[in-house]
Amino acid sequence: MASEQKRLFLALSLSALVLFTWQAYFAPKDNFDASINKTKSVDGTPVVSTAKEAGSEAVVASPAERVAVETLPVANNSEAKKVVLVNGENTLQVSSDFSISGFKSVLANDSFQDVVGARNPLQVFVIQNGEARRLTFDQFSANGSILSGFNEALGVTLSGSLDEKGIFNWSLGSDQPHQYFISSQSEKKEGEARQIRQFLTYFKEVDRNNIDDDETVDGKIQWFGIDFHYHLFATVFRNKLVAASNIKNQNLGIKLVEPTTKLAGYNIFTKKSYDDLSKQGSNLQLSVDFGVFGVIAVPILRGLQFFYKYVPNYGFAIILITLFIRTLLFPLQYKSFKSMKKMQRLQPDLAKVKEKYGDDPQRMQKETMELFKKNGANPMGGCLPLVLQMPVFFAFYQVLFNSVELLNAPFILWINDLSAKDPYYVLPVLMGAAMFAQTKLNPSTTADPTQQKMMMFMPLIFTFFMKDLPAGLNLYIFVSTVFGIAQQLFVYKTVD
Numbered sequence: 001m002a003s004e005q006k007r008l009f010l011a012l013s014l015s016a017l018v019l020f021t022w023q024a025y026f027a028p029k030d031n032f033d034a035s036i037n038k039t040k041s042v043d044g045t046p047v048v049s050t051a052k053e054a055g056s057e058a059v060v061a062s063p064a065e066r067v068a069v070e071t072l073p074v075a076n077n078s079e080a081k082k083v084v085l086v087n088g089e090n091t092l093q094v095s096s097d098f099s100i101s102g103f104k105s106v107l108a109n110d111s112f113q114d115v116v117g118a119r120n121p122l123q124v125f126v127i128q129n130g131e132a133r134r135l136t137f138d139q140f141s142a143n144g145s146i147l148s149g150f151n152e153a154l155g156v157t158l159s160g161s162l163d164e165k166g167i168f169n170w171s172l173g174s175d176q177p178h179q180y181f182i183s184s185q186s187e188k189k190e191g192e193a194r195q196i197r198q199f200l201t202y203f204k205e206v207d208r209n210n211i212d213d214d215e216t217v218d219g220k221i222q223w224f225g226i227d228f229h230y231h232l233f234a235t236v237f238r239n240k241l242v243a244a245s246n247i248k249n250q251n252l253g254i255k256l257v258e259p260t261t262k263l264a265g266y267n268i269f270t271k272k273s274y275d276d277l278s279k280q281g282s283n284l285q286l287s288v289d290f291g292v293f294g295v296i297a298v299p300i301l302r303g304l305q306f307f308y309k310y311v312p313n314y315g316f317a318i319i320l321i322t323l324f325i326r327t328l329l330f331p332l333q334y335k336s337f338k339s340m341k342k343m344q345r346l347q348p349d350l351a352k353v354k355e356k357y358g359d360d361p362q363r364m365q366k367e368t369m370e371l372f373k374k375n376g377a378n379p380m381g382g383c384l385p386l387v388l389q390m391p392v393f394f395a396f397y398q399v400l401f402n403s404v405e406l407l408n409a410p411f412i413l414w415i416n417d418l419s420a421k422d423p424y425y426v427l428p429v430l431m432g433a434a435m436f437a438q439t440k441l442n443p444s445t446t447a448d449p450t451q452q453k454m455m456m457f458m459p460l461i462f463t464f465f466m467k468d469l470p471a472g473l474n475l476y477i478f479v480s481t482v483f484g485i486a487q488q489l490f491v492y493k494t495v496d
Contacts, residue, residue, distance in 0.1 A: 080095040080096045080136070081095065082094070082095045083141065084102075084142065085145050085161075085162040086144060087145035087162045087166075088164055089104070089106050090104060090163075090164070091162075092104075092162050094147065094168075096136055097124075098122075098123070098136075098149075099120045099122060100121060100122045100168075101120070103267070103269045105166030105268075105269045105270060106166045107276070108269050108270055110230075110231050115197075115226065115228045115229065115269070116186055116228075116233050117186035117187035117211075121184050121186065121233055122182070122267065123182070123184075123185075124181075125183065126154055126178045127178075127180070127255075128154075132181045135151060135154070135156065135172075135180075137149030137156075137158055138151060145161055146160070147159070147160035147170070148160075156173070156178065157172070158171070158172055159173075166270070167267070167268050168266055169266045170264070170265060170267070173261065173263075174261055176261070177260050177261050178260065179255075179258070179260075181254070181256070183251060183252070184224065184225075184235070184251070184253075184254075185251050186211050186226050186250060186251075187250060188210070188212050189211075191229050192420060196210060196228075197211055197226065197227070198210055198211065198228070199211060199213075199224070199227075199247055199252045200227050200234075201221060201252070202222045202223050202224065202287075203219040203222075204219060208289065209247050212250055214247060214248055216246050217244075217245045218244045218245070219243070220241065221240065221243040221245065222237060222282055222283065223235060223282055224252065227272070227287060230271055230402075231270065231271055232268070232269075232287050233267070233269045234267065234284065235267055236266050237263075238264040238265055239264075241257075242256070243256050243257060244257065268280070268284070271404045271407065272287055272402070273404050274298075274301060274403070274404075288404075289398065289402050290395070291394065291395075293395040294395075296391055296392060297399050300321065300325075300392075304321050304405065308405070313412075314405060314406055314411070315409075315410075315411030315418060315472070315475060318476050318479070319475070319479050322476050322479045322483065323479070323483055326484060326487065329389055330487060333484070333488075353367045400476055401473060406470065406472045411472075411475070414426075415471050418471050419470050419471075420470060420471060421467065421469065421470065422471045422474060425467050427478055428463050428466050428467040428474050429463065430478050431463060432460060432462065432463030432466075434478055434481040435462060437485060439459060
């Protein structure tokens, strides 16, 4: 049977591994039956097939309805007419081909290009006779915060406005129904704190994909966008629309299935504040990746905000909520520490059993089990409480890794941004030292020097993994470990 110490460090090593791969598995991918034609158009725009919905179930379009999307060559964007909408501190640069090339919003901190990438984050096409033609307006003008345009050939009228909140509202109308195709291009990028630029689409749930993924989804879409570094640029439809989406060659294509005489929506460029996005509606708050443990993560976020009201420093707020949660979970930890204490007391006896029956593994296992039974010790006693605490750990991790509250939030001394890595790696080193101290404190039931060295090496590995992650996350693990050591010493001194 594996020892208590082995199981403890197995849990630790697995948590370290899952910590950096967890996000890839938080949002289960939807696999729809509708097939997608992935042929590329002449300018790199992906081709998607259409699908229609009957009630709530998607129905695959017949072969005759699967329109090959091909973009008609047009003049370079630099030749298109560009106008700038202004409302207070908000500005939007939009071209006569309805592509957005600049967006400054009071809702955002980072620059638009840094978030969305160097390519066009939004382009609109109309599908006619099997071809997707770029929607270009012959008449195109702006007056302050108001935009208007008209495409004579298609009979499409554009009206738009930039409001004081920094939201661009728009509407496309026509006498004849048109089928629209919307393209969003970007470039792959990873930030210093391992933030990865992603395409987001919201059908039944938020589907997250890296820019260079190859993914297809069909269904009723509410919004889609580009997510990077605590910011979101989203295109939101006023009503859910049946659509087929395809990600290919760093391009997200959204093909609206049903032709319509009116298409309305808005664009928002904003920091991903969970509360602000919740007020905005359309479930935009789901762009904040709290994962499958969101039911735990949201209360943790609320607690972080609560402590910040009284201690206006998110670093100290992290410390206070960490101490609060560790105290709340102490009954579970008490059982774990109590079991460890019993195992610690049995170390001399276990060493004798190993020395006496080392050449007979079966006899050694039998004697070990009898020793555990006689002294009321359970090697598994410390593992279950750890497992029960893992959802809290992952939820806390997601909050600190994704909450915009930490963006540019200073702590003390050299740490002026809790969302960025510690520039001098002091917190990761302190965290590793605390974990090493905890390792020395825990009982070991193995006399194998190699295994003991491997166990002592685990804090170093964890420190290496954590060194480039946000300082706020390192602060949480450091404080949690130190307080856990204090709790463990308290139990060791009070347990008979």
